[in-house]
Amino acid sequence: AQKITQTQPGMFVQEKEAVTLDCTYDTSDQSYGLFWYKQPSSGEMIFLIYQGSYDEQNATEGRYSLNFQKARKSANLVISASQLGDSAMYFCAMREGNNFNKFYFGSGTKLNVKP
Amino acid sequence: DAGVIQSPRHEVTEMGQEVTLRCKPISGHDYLFWYRQTMMRGLELLIYFNNNVPIDDSGMPEDRFSAKMPNASFSTLKIQPSEPRDSAVYFCASSPSNRWETQYFGPGTRLLVL
Numbered sequence: 151a152q153k154i155t156q157t158q159p160g161m162f163v164q165e166k167e168a169v170t171l172d173c174t175y176d177t178s179d180q181s182y183g184l185f186w187y188k189q190p191s192s193g194e195m196i197f198l199i200y201q202g203s204y205d206e207q208n209a210t211e212g213r214y215s216l217n218f219q220k221a222r223k224s225a226n227l228v229i230s231a232s233q234l235g236d237s238a239m240y241f242c243a244m245r246e247g248n249n250f251n252k253f254y255f256g257s258g259t260k261l262n263v264k265p
Numbered sequence: 266d267a268g269v270i271q272s273p274r275h276e277v278t279e280m281g282q283e284v285t286l287r288c289k290p291i292s293g294h295d296y297l298f299w300y301r302q303t304m305m306r307g308l309e310l311l312i313y314f315n316n317n318v319p320i321d322d323s324g325m326p327e328d329r330f331s332a333k334m335p336n337a338s339f340s341t342l343k344i345q346p347s348e349p350r351d352s353a354v355y356f357c358a359s360s361p362s363n364r365w366e367t368q369y370f371g372p373g374t375r376l377l378v379l
Contacts (some may be wrong), residue, residue: 183366195300195308195356195370202366241308250298251321255308 151176154242154256162262163232170217171227171259173242179203184225185243186216188236189258198240201225232263267291269371271357277377283345286374289338290359298368299332299342300356314340315362326351347378 155174163169175184186198201209201216209216217226225244229236239258246252270289278284290297299311312322317334325332329348334340344351354375358368 185366193354193375194372195358197366197368197370200366243308249320250310250313251323253310253324257307 153177153246153254154244156242156256156259158259159257160260160262162264163229165234165263165265166231168228168230169232169261171229171240171242171261173225173227173256175223175225175242175244177223177244177246179246181246181248183245184216184218185245186214186225186227187241187243189239189241190235191238195241199227229261234263234265237261237263269357269359269369271355271371271374273374274372275375275377277379278347279379280348281346282378283343284347284351284376284378286342286344286355286357286376288340288342288357288371290340290357291361291369292338293361294359294369295362296360296365296368297334297340298356298358298360299340300358301353302356302373303353311342347376349378352376352378 153176182203184201188196199209199211199214199216201218208218213230215228239260241258242256244254272287295316298313302308311324312332314334332342354373356373357371360368
């Protein structure tokens with residue numbers, strides 16, 4: 151089974167609107183961490199946000215928030231007030247356990263922000 | 266403060282040649298990660314170090330790959346001999362111990378093995 155599933159290969163959003171990128175995960179570990187990364191067309195990878203499995207509150211970093219629904223095993227990324235510069239690939243990832251020897255990435259979602 | 270520095274940015278080599286990729290992490294960061302990104306396999310963690318010590322190399326594809334971190338400011342990823350299927354973008358990332366989940370990525374090395 152896939153550890154990380156991103157079901158939206160591509161998405162469009164109008165500038166200034168909010169957008170949700172879906173991510174579901176599969177693990178039987180009690181301790182795990184969830185990550186989101188952004189990869190613009192220039193190729194670099196940018197860490198956006200992290201959520202630990204024991205964190206009760208949803209993580210937020212500026213315009214990014216992680217909608218963590220543990221029972222549903224989902225970790226959706228919400229981008230508020232989309233900007234043209236948000237157009238990029240977005241990857242969801244999971245670390246099982248307390249170190250990085252089990253670290254899995256999703257296949258990514260390509261987000262296009264329209265002016 | 267400078268970010269993670271990787272060199273070279275692009276490398277074209279012929280099958281069978283040795284390739285060495287270099288990484289300088291952000292000063293003060295205790296963790297260093299090597300990733301590989303391909304169209305077929307996506308992003309994969311190859312190996313990571315904590316305080317210069319390799320913690321887990323189970324992601325390294327095979328014995329042709331080796332990584333070292335001789336000091337806190339330098340790491341190498343070596344492929345010997347290289348094969349066309351090693352063609353990929355290789356990223357180095359570092360993070361501080363008090364926020365290990367916040368990884369700062371280098372610009373990547375785009376490797377093409379002919």
